[in-house]
Amino acid sequence: MSVVYPSREWMEALVKKVNSDERFKTVGATFEADFLLTVLLDEEALKEYQIPEKMAGLISILKMLPPEKWAKFKGKPEEKFIEKLGLKLDEILRDPLIVDRLDINELARRLASVKLEEIKGAGLSLHMEIKHGEIKRFEPVAPGEKTEARFKIIGGYSAFKQVVQGKADLIQLIASGKLKFQGDLGYVMRHLAAIKRFADLMASIPVR
Amino acid sequence: MIKGTPFDAPLYEIDEERGVEARNAKAVVALFTLKRDLSELIPEGLKSLGVGAVWIAQYDISTIGAFKEFVSLIQVEDEVGDRGFYMPYGYVNTDAALAASREIIGAPKKLAKIELTQELDLMLGILERPVGKRLATIIIKPTTRVTEKEILESSLPRPTYMYSLRYTPPSRRGEKGTAHLVKWYITADIHRDAAGDMVAFMGPASVIYDSPSVHDPVHKLEIDAIITATYIEFDLKINAIGILREFKI
Numbered sequence: 001m002s003v004v005y006p007s008r009e010w011m012e013a014l015v016k017k018v019n020s021d022e023r024f025k026t027v028g029a030t031f032e033a034d035f036l037l038t039v040l041l042d043e044e045a046l047k048e049y050q051i052p053e054k055m056a057g058l059i060s061i062l063k064m065l066p067p068e069k070w071a072k073f074k075g076k077p078e079e080k081f082i083e084k085l086g087l088k089l090d091e092i093l094r095d096p097l098i099v100d101r102l103d104i105n106e107l108a109r110r111l112a113s114v115k116l117e118e119i120k121g122a123g124l125s126l127h128m129e130i131k132h133g134e135i136k137r138f139e140p141v142a143p144g145e146k147t148e149a150r151f152k153i154i155g156g157y158s159a160f161k162q163v164v165q166g167k168a169d170l171i172q173l174i175a176s177g178k179l180k181f182q183g184d185l186g187y188v189m190r191h192l193a194a195i196k197r198f199a200d201l202m203a204s205i206p207v208r
Numbered sequence: 209m210i211k212g213t214p215f216d217a218p219l220y221e222i223d224e225e226r227g228v229e230a231r232n233a234k235a236v237v238a239l240f241t242l243k244r245d246l247s248e249l250i251p252e253g254l255k256s257l258g259v260g261a262v263w264i265a266q267y268d269i270s271t272i273g274a275f276k277e278f279v280s281l282i283q284v285e286d287e288v289g290d291r292g293f294y295m296p297y298g299y300v301n302t303d304a305a306l307a308a309s310r311e312i313i314g315a316p317k318k319l320a321k322i323e324l325t326q327e328l329d330l331m332l333g334i335l336e337r338p339v340g341k342r343l344a345t346i347i348i349k350p351t352t353r354v355t356e357k358e359i360l361e362s363s364l365p366r367p368t369y370m371y372s373l374r375y376t377p378p379s380r381r382g383e384k385g386t387a388h389l390v391k392w393y394i395t396a397d398i399h400r401d402a403a404g405d406m407v408a409f410m411g412p413a414s415v416i417y418d419s420p421s422v423h424d425p426v427h428k429l430e431i432d433a434i435i436t437a438t439y440i441e442f443d444l445k446i447n448a449i450g451i452l453r454e455f456k457i
């Protein structure tokens with residue numbers, strides 16, 4: 001059964017898939033790293049998030065953020081994005097439960113009038129810890145958090161989506177500059193078997 | 209100079225300081241995860257990292273002559289923590305390249321037919337031994353320009369350490385031969401075009417062991433999944449570092 005990408009459901013499916021894979025346990029036994037994945041909004045994201053199901057997926061991830069983390073959106077491009085959806089950050093900070101009462105259809109509709117230059121730099125950041133062949137933690141983080149992660153991958157929604165769908169190779173996208181990678185590539189090269197297996201597992205989850 | 213025999217007309221002559229130098233080389237290289245543990249192919253002192261590679265290159269000018277090369281490689285780590293590639297099998301198409309490889313660094317080269325061509329939209333590399341017996345084929349569609357230098361430097365760092373087993377058979381019955389685990393290195397300088405872009409392309413690829421042979425078991429490096437496949441144009445230096453271990457075999 002397919003899951004919406006990105007969504008909490010997708011994140012949970014990935015953790016389940018990876019953590020139940022015996023081969024990843026073997027090839028990833030000595031691979032220890034944390035990743036900060038920053039998925040920047042691009043034209044494709046603006047178009048796709050107008051579909052209520054996709055918007056609901058995005059909101060399901062944002063709902064995973066602890067209420068106090070919303071303060072870190074202040075003054076960031078992500079705050080502009082929230083405002084364009086008709087939300088006020090101050091109101092969310094006063095009453096975090098607002099996020100639970102959002103009208104997804106209305107949010108998706110509002111996005112139709114948003115232009116990319118108005119929210120330039122806004123993105124969704126996910127932090128993942130991998131150790132002993134398992135994902136130990138996978139959660140959204142607020143802008144500016146976990147910047148000390150061992151590895152950082154930054155890129156547009158459309159590039160990440162191609163990797164998730166298995167339509168493009170992660171390493172090729174990094175090599176061609178479509179995804180930016182920061183971190184110790186020497187360590188990555190020592191653990192190529194683990195990284196390849198992880199990418200294959202991720203691409204094996206049917207998404208819509 | 210390091211010279212091969214006969215000394216009055218050496219098969220190869222190599223500058224000790226500079227090593228073998230090649231200009232205007234091109235290669236296709238595929239990195240892949242290995243389907244099974246290949247400890248039996250790797251000498252003591254090296255640890256497999258579970259990744260294999262196939263490299264087919266054409267050197268148009270080199271200090272040991274123009275030649276073509278096919279090598280099978282296993283990514284390894286040595287006892288001081290250096291990462292590199294162990295070469296269980298290798299092939300060239302000239303006598304000087306064969307002798308220099310075997311005698312100086314222990315690369316187990318044999319003579320074979322090797323081709324690296326572009327047909328239609330595909331780069332095609334082949335290994336045949338004997339001619340007509342196709343052992344391996346690499347096909348890469350070079351669709352993606354590599355723009356990030358760090359990516360190439362991570363897979364071909366300067367230097368890229370290499371390891372091979374140089375063997376001297378016993379000269380008397382009952383004695384053992386001597387094998388040396390030799391550490392050496394290559395440095396590859398990727399060419400840049402007039403616009404300053406690296407001449408390096410990645411793309412989807414197939415690596416096929418067309419027709420396995422017990423005489424040339426390159427197929428032992430069974431492929432689980434291809435990680436990357438790259439076409440590069442470059443200059444190359446090869447030089448020895450030293451002997452890591454000695455075995456009596």
